[in-house]
Amino acid sequence: MTAAVFGHNGPWTEEEYLALGETQQRVELFDGSLHVTPAPTPRHQRIQRNLGNLLETAARRVGLELLETVNVRLRPGRIPIPDLVVTAPIDFDEPMVEARDVRLVCEVISPSNAATDKVLKMHYYAASGIEWYLVVEQEDGTLHLYRRQGRHYREVSVTKPGDVLELTEPVRATIRPEDLVP
Template sequence: MNLYRTDSMSVDEYFQIRENSDELLEYIDGFVYISPSPSTKHQRISRKLENIFGNFIEGNQCELFHAPYDIELKNAKVKGTKIVIPDISIICDKSGFTEARYVGVPSLIVEILSPSNQSHDLITKLNLYMNYGVKEYWIVNPMLNAVTVYALNEEYMYEQHDIQKNKGEVTSRLFEGFRLDIEDVFKS
C-alpha cells in the first residue's frame, strides 16, 4: 500500500482525483493510499468467499458487496473522513446506502492480504475498523493459507475469535452457524 501523494489533502481534493483515476484509492486521515491490483490467487479467494458468505446470508437483511465499492466509515464517536475499499463488506444496516457509496459501518469486513499491503490491513485497517465498530474483521492471508477472525468484545476492542492455517473450519461470532472450510478457499 503506497501513498498517492506524500502531502495531505482535503476530501474534496480526493474526490476530484477519484473522478479522473482508474486506480483504487482510499482516503484515511487526509492521506490517499493506492491499493494494489489483486493477483489471480486473490481473485479466486475473493470469489469463493463471496459465494460462501453470499449463500449463507441469502434471505436475511444483510447484503454483500465486493471491491471496488467505497465505504465511507461514519460513527458519531469518531472524527474525520475515512473512505476504504474492503475486499468484501457485509452490510446489515441499509440506512447508509447512497448512489455512490455506503456511509456508515459494515457489520463484517474481509480483507485479503497482498504482499505489498500487509501492514496496511494488519495494523491501519484493523485499528480503523475496531474504532468505528465493525463487529467482525476477517483477515485472509493467501501467502500462509490462513484466516484470522477478530470480533468486537463488550469493551469495543477486537479479540481473536478464530484462526486456522492450511486446514480446519473457521467460524463467525456474528453469524451463528457460519462455518468456512479453509481448504476449500485456498485450493486452486
C-alpha cells in the same frame, strides 16, 4: 507520487477524493492522504471471489448484503476499500457505505500490503464500531476472525487448512481455507 498521478497538492478532502471517480488503482483516503495500490493479484482475486460466494448466500438468507471493494466511510475523511463487506440493507446509489451499516469486514492479506490490513485498517475498523473482522492469509487460506472489544479487536479464532470455521455471526457460513485458495 500521488500529486504527480492525480495533479493535487496538499491534504485531500472527502469531496476531492470522491471527485476522482473510478480509477484503475485502489485509492483509499486516510485522514487527508491517499493510499494507492495496484489491482490485486489473480490469487488474491480468486480467494476474495471464493469467500464472497460463500458469504453472499449466507448474507442473503438473513436479509444482509455482500459487497466487494466498496468505499466504506469510517468517519469523515477516512474511506478504505475493503475486499468484502457484509452490510445491512443500503442505498445502492450512494457512493459509499457507512461504517454503521457494516456487520463484517474482510481483507485478503497481500504480502506487499500486510501492515495496512493487520495494523492500520484493523485499528480503524474497530474504532469505527465494525463488530467483526475476518482476515485471510493468501499463501494457505488461514482465517483469522476478530470481534470488537471496545475500540479494539480480540482474536476469536484461527482456522488453518484442514480445519473449518463455523461462522455464526453476523451470518451462518462454513468456511474451509482449502476451498478459498487456488
